[in-house]
Amino acid sequence: MAATLAPAPVESPSTPSAERAKPKGRARIVLPVLLGVALVGGVLRFILTHGRESTDDAQVEGRIGNVAPRVAGQVLQVRVKDNQQVKAGDVLVELDSRDLEAKRQVAQADVLSAEAQLTSAQAQLSLTEANAGANLRQAQAGVTQASSGISSSRAALDQARADVSSAEARFRLADTELHRVKRLTAEGALSPAELDTRQAAYDQAKAALDQSKARLASTEAGITSSSGGLEAAQGKLVAAQTGPVQVQAAQAALKLAEARVQQARASLQLAELAVSYAQVRAPMNGVVSRRTVEVGQMVGPERPLMAIVPQDDVWVVANFKEDQVGGMRPGQPVDVTVDAFGSQHFRGHVDSLAGASGARFALLPPDNASGNFVKVVQRIPVLVRFDGSLKDLPLKPGMSAVVTVDTRGN
Known part of the structure; x- marks a missing residue:
């Protein structure tokens, strides 16, 4: 019997x-x-994104100028407040300048004294130059005159000696005649009147002889005096010949006086600068930040009083990974967005790439040879400059930014 299948x-x-x-x-x-x-x-x-490299490890950078006094002193007045806009040359802080003013007055007195010494040295040089020539000519004339006097005295000596010889001859003749007359008068051959005449002639010859000898002695003494006068004139000539040396000494004194004047004027200039430094001025346009100075405080060059942050000179430093900078070149276009201004985009360009990674400038740079090596992707700082003016949207140093570089450019 066939089985019947039931329908599914x-x-x-x-x-x-x-x-x-x-x-x-x-x-x-x-x-x-x-x-x-x-x-x-x-x-x-x-x-x-092909040909574009981007990073959010970037921030706005700018210059920060620390303001410190150039001289030490006590603060009399602080003319600015925190976050105040200032211009280059504005007075920020005033110091007590009374001691600096006193030093300036001392320097002025030193300048006047040095200038007076310079005038005296100039006059002394002129006087020395004039006297040097006059003294030399006078000494030369004195030597010539003394030499002439000696020659004249020697001629007078010869004449005096001749006069003595002549007077001695006349005296001997008068003496011989007197003895003859005395003998003849004693014999009665001559009268007493003849004896008186011969006696008078003898006395006259004797007086003439004594006068001649005295003139000879005077002439000899004159020669000795003339010799001494010649030596004195020669000594004056030697002294006068040192005139050029005296002129050189006066010139050296003049140069010394001129150097002292320059030194005094330099000291005065330094004193005047110190007085001007009592007013601490802004070195640049910017905003006052980090003010730490107060009235009555003792300050010095070693401690800054405040900082000035310029608002018109900012740039961006973007730290790209090392596998991003292979195609970067200076001049490539850059798109910058700053967190403070939302989605607004700023145009710029690559200015330059750092010479080493940021880690190489750390206080303790890594040394891969000192232990176990773990590869870490390094960051290369890239400096980006803005294109156009940023006055409408002032950027502050330290703001976070996102930088995208179009490496297809240039």
């Missing part, structure tokens, strides 16, 4: 197997769509 039951759409088939069908549709969207997104991202 027909599953309705509401059965569990039908419900499991629906998700599989949807997955076959959604998965390709998702893969397509991802592929398109990847392609778009590649297109949009």
Whole structure:
């Protein structure tokens, strides 16, 4: 007897197997769509980011000028407040300058004294130059006159000696005649009147002889005196010949006086500068920050009083990973967004790349040879300059920024 087969039951759409088939069908549709969207997104991202390197490890930088007094003193007045806008040359702090003013007056007196010494040295040089020539000519004339006097005295000596010889001859003749007359008068051959005449002639010859001898002695004494006068004149000549040396000494004294004047004037200039330094002025335009000075405080050059932060000279330093800077070159365009200004974009350009990674400038730079090596991606500072003016949106040093460099440029 043949067995009869029962017909298989027909599953309705509401059965569990039908419900499991629906998700599989949807997955076959959604998965390709998702893969397509991802592929398109990847392609778009590649297109949009290819040739662009970006980092959020960046901040706005600027110059900060520390203001310190150039002289020590006590603060009399502080003319600025924190965060006040100042211009270059504005007086920020005033110091007590009474002691500096006294030093300036002393320096002025030193200048006047040095100038007076210079005038005296100039007059002494002129006088020495004039006297040197006059004294030399006078000494030369004195030597000539003394030499002439000696020659004249020697001629007078010869004449005096001749006069003595002549007077001695006349005296001997008068003496001989007197003795003869005395003998003849005693014999009665001559009268007494003849004896008186011979006696008078004898006395006259004797007086003439004595006068001649006296003139000879006077002439000899004159020669001795003339010799002494010649030696004195020669000594004056030697002294007068030192005139050039005296002129050189006067010139040296003049140069010394001129040097003292210059030194005194330099000291006065330093004193005047010290007085001007009692007013501490702003070295640049900017905003007063970190003010630590108060009235009555003793200050000095070794301690800053405040800082001035310029607002018109800022730039960005972006620290890119080392695998991002291979294609960077100076001049490439840069897009900068600063957190403080939301989505506003600033245009700039790459100014330069640092000469080493930031880690090399650390207080304790890493040394991979000193232990176990763990590779760390290094950061290279890149300096970015803004294009155009930033007066409408003043950037402050220290603000965070996001920098994107278009490495396709240049």
